[in-house]
Amino acid sequence: MQQYLNILNKAIKEWTTESRPASRLMSAEKLSQLVDFSLDEKGASIEQLEQAAKDFLYYNPDVASKDFCKLLYSGQNKPALLGDWITAISNATMHTYQVAPVATLMEVELIKQWNKLIGFHNPEIGLQGDGIMVPGASQANLLGMMLARHKSCAEYKAKGSQGKVLVAYVSEQAHYSWEKAANVLGIGTDNLVAIKADDQGRLCPESLEVEIQNSLQQGHIPFFIGVTAGTTVVGSFDPVKPCAEIAAKYQLWLHIDGAWGAPVVFSDKHKHLLENSELADSMAWDAHKFMNVPLTAAVILVKKTGLLEACCSGGGGEYLFHADENAQYNLGQKSIQCGRRADALKVWLSWKALGHLGFAEKMDRQQKLKSYCVDQIEGSEHLQMLAPAVYLNVLFRFEPTSGATLDEQQLRQLNIDICKQLQQQGDSYVDYARYKGHSGIRLILANEQKQNYDIDRLLDNIVEIGKGLLVG
Numbered sequence: 001m002q003q004y005l006n007i008l009n010k011a012i013k014e015w016t017t018e019s020r021p022a023s024r025l026m027s028a029e030k031l032s033q034l035v036d037f038s039l040d041e042k043g044a045s046i047e048q049l050e051q052a053a054k055d056f057l058y059y060n061p062d063v064a065s066k067d068f069c070k071l072l073y074s075g076q077n078k079p080a081l082l083g084d085w086i087t088a089i090s091n092a093t094m095h096t097y098q099v100a101p102v103a104t105l106m107e108v109e110l111i112k113q114w115n116k117l118i119g120f121h122n123p124e125i126g127l128q129g130d131g132i133m134v135p136g137a138s139q140a141n142l143l144g145m146m147l148a149r150h151k152s153c154a155e156y157k158a159k160g161s162q163g164k165v166l167v168a169y170v171s172e173q174a175h176y177s178w179e180k181a182a183n184v185l186g187i188g189t190d191n192l193v194a195i196k197a198d199d200q201g202r203l204c205p206e207s208l209e210v211e212i213q214n215s216l217q218q219g220h221i222p223f224f225i226g227v228t229a230g231t232t233v234v235g236s237f238d239p240v241k242p243c244a245e246i247a248a249k250y251q252l253w254l255h256i257d258g259a260w261g262a263p264v265v266f267s268d269k270h271k272h273l274l275e276n277s278e279l280a281d282s283m284a285w286d287a288h289k290f291m292n293v294p295l296t297a298a299v300i301l302v303k304k305t306g307l308l309e310a311c312c313s314g315g316g317g318e319y320l321f322h323a324d325e326n327a328q329y330n331l332g333q334k335s336i337q338c339g340r341r342a343d344a345l346k347v348w349l350s351w352k353a354l355g356h357l358g359f360a361e362k363m364d365r366q367q368k369l370k371s372y373c374v375d376q377i378e379g380s381e382h383l384q385m386l387a388p389a390v391y392l393n394v395l396f397r398f399e400p401t402s403g404a405t406l407d408e409q410q411l412r413q414l415n416i417d418i419c420k421q422l423q424q425q426g427d428s429y430v431d432y433a434r435y436k437g438h439s440g441i442r443l444i445l446a447n448e449q450k451q452n453y454d455i456d457r458l459l460d461n462i463v464e465i466g467k468g469l470l471v472g
Contacts, residue, residue, distance in 0.1 A: 007050045015057045021426030022067040024059055031059060066449040067428040069458075072232070072260045074447035077292040079353035083346030084294045092342040094133075095332030096320060100342055104329050107133055107344035110351070111299065114285060117265045118258075119278025120303045130308050131301040132334040133343055137259030138177035140284030140300035143312070143336065145181045145224055147282055147302065148253030150311040152223035157311070160186070167191045167215040168224035171203035171238055173231045175257060191220070200388050201236030201435070203227055209246050216250075225254050229274050229283075230261020233433045233442060235391030237261060237273045244279035254279065259286040259298070261391055266356060267363040273390060278303075287347045290392075290446060291359065297343040308334040362448050366392050370445050373455045382463045386440045395433060397440030398466035412439035414469060421465045428458045 035055045036048075044052075062068060064076040092100040094107070115121035115129030134140050145168060149156050153164060166187050170178045172194040182192040193215070196207040212222045225247050227238035240256065247254040256262070256277060262285040265271045277283065280303070287297040302308055313333040321330050332338065351359075370392050377383045377396050386395045397415045400406060406414065412434070419432050419441060433442040441462065 003046050007046075007053055010050075011053060011057060015054055016062075016064070020058075020062055020065075022065040022429035023061045023423050023426075025061070025423060026059075035059065061429060065429075066447045066454060067458075068447065069444050069450075070429045070431045072286075072289045072444055072446060073292055073295075074444070075292050075449060077294070077350050080291075080293040080346040080350035083349040087342050087345050090342065094340040094342055094344075095316075095330065095335070095338055096322075097326040097329035097331075098322075103342035103344045104331060106348040107331065108329070110344055110347055111301070113351070114299055114301055118262070118274075118280075118283055118301060120283075120301055122278075127303065128305050129301065129303060130305045130334070131299050132308060132331060133297065133299050133340075133347075134335075134337075135296040135341075135343075136288070136298045137175070137257060137284040137286045138180065139336075140259070140298055141175070141177050141226065141255070141257055142181040142184060143300045143308075144226065144253070144255035144257075144282040144284060145178075145187070146185055146336075147307055147311050148224035148255065149185060149187070150307070151253055151281075152221060157314075165191060165218075165220040166223045167193060167220045168226065169193045169195055169208055169211060169222070169252075170226040171195050171197050171228055171231070173197045173201050173203075173233065173236060174226060174228050175232055175259070177257075178226060197236070200390075201231055201234045203238040203243065205239060205242035205246060208243065212246065212250055212252075222250055222252055225252050227254070227256055227280075228261075229256050229258040229264070229277075230391050230393075232260065233393065233435050234387040234395050235261065235389065235393030236387075237390065240274070240276040240279055244276065247281075253281045256280045256283040258283050260289050263290040263359060264363060264391070266359040267367075268360070269364055270367055287343075287350075290363070291347070291350065292446070293343075293346050293350055297347050312336050365448060366445050369450060369452070369455070370394060372452050373443070373445065373459075376455060376459055380459065380463065382466065383459065384440075386438050387435055392445045394443040394445065395435055395440050396443070397438075398462055400466075400470055404470070408438065414466065415439060415441055417469055418462055418465050421469075422458075422461060425461075427461055430458075 063074060068074045092103050094100050097104045111131040112121055120129035121127060168187060178192055179189050182189050193211050195211060196204045198204050215222050225243055227240060227243050229237050244254050264273045283301045285299050287293040288295045312335060321333060370389055373394050374389050377385055381401050382398055383396055384399050386397060398418055416432050419430055422428050431442050432439060
């Protein structure tokens, strides 16, 4: 074991601490020429394994860098990283209490605290809440839709659709995982209706009700509404209360995809963005996004206790799920997985180290940084905001102030080229996105090490590169 620990120590103390760009991205063809990806009949030496590990880190984007602003996570959560290492050493699986006793009780506590934050756990009114950890919000969203299907047509689990056409509704700005869920669950992607979003990127409740009525007129069965807390492109929060009222009126399940935006509930100052979350039936939350726990770690939270097990359980009683004194802690009955990694440890250690207040302080700090960034963009004659920035997504673009007039496609290509040059120069690793027909640079402010001067440097570089491209 010591020789492998030596390699790990090098990775921690040398390979990931040296000054390096946020990305060294290159073509797959070129990378294949630089790194040995072959697998052979004979085993490799420890030196070859060390080189492979070093290459992996060297060529992978530095997601801990404050210049990594491409995805909905960035930075390094050290207590959670420790938890990830310990989890790998233990190789625990989460189907029964017998094989993961500590991790099981940690997960139970996490579910309780998450449910408290969103209003699903309130013993004073008889609410306990339920949930299960999952690899990511894509599975959490799938489970939310599966729960809705079970509530609407419980016989679907055993007998299939029997000719019924179920219809689900999400915003046109919703995550693409909904299409996958509709496919996997046999709903059909044609029966996933995209609802118009308003000028702030929020689902329009009036359009939602119109579409539900259209489905009813066709003899179909509306069963599910999925709203988003923190959309992927612009960070919008769909209005929960009017959607909950519509859900109640037509007896539909209401699910919140809070993969990115749910952690606003930590902050007293910003939790209004997700007000009325307690009106939903279920919620998805990614711990590996804003909370910055190493991938992967997420949860599906459910208001009503018992539905997860009723919907997901089946089999295993003869050899795995024994009716012993700890049967109520056999979490595998609530999951669509059998083997399930003990991701609870890294989330629990992180939460234990930071507390509620630690995550609240991070949210307040990042929101303040976002506001500074927006002020700088709005104060620049070369930059233009493309959408409101209520959360930590800033969508904007460089535009020429004089000279040639560029059409939308030319502006799109110009800003794509700016992103590519930033990355090639070893500067910030950002992405581009399209929103309501306009394309621009999508900046995600998830890294708590980023400061105002980093924003100034990035925006100055964008303007300088943009001007250079126009001249060239």
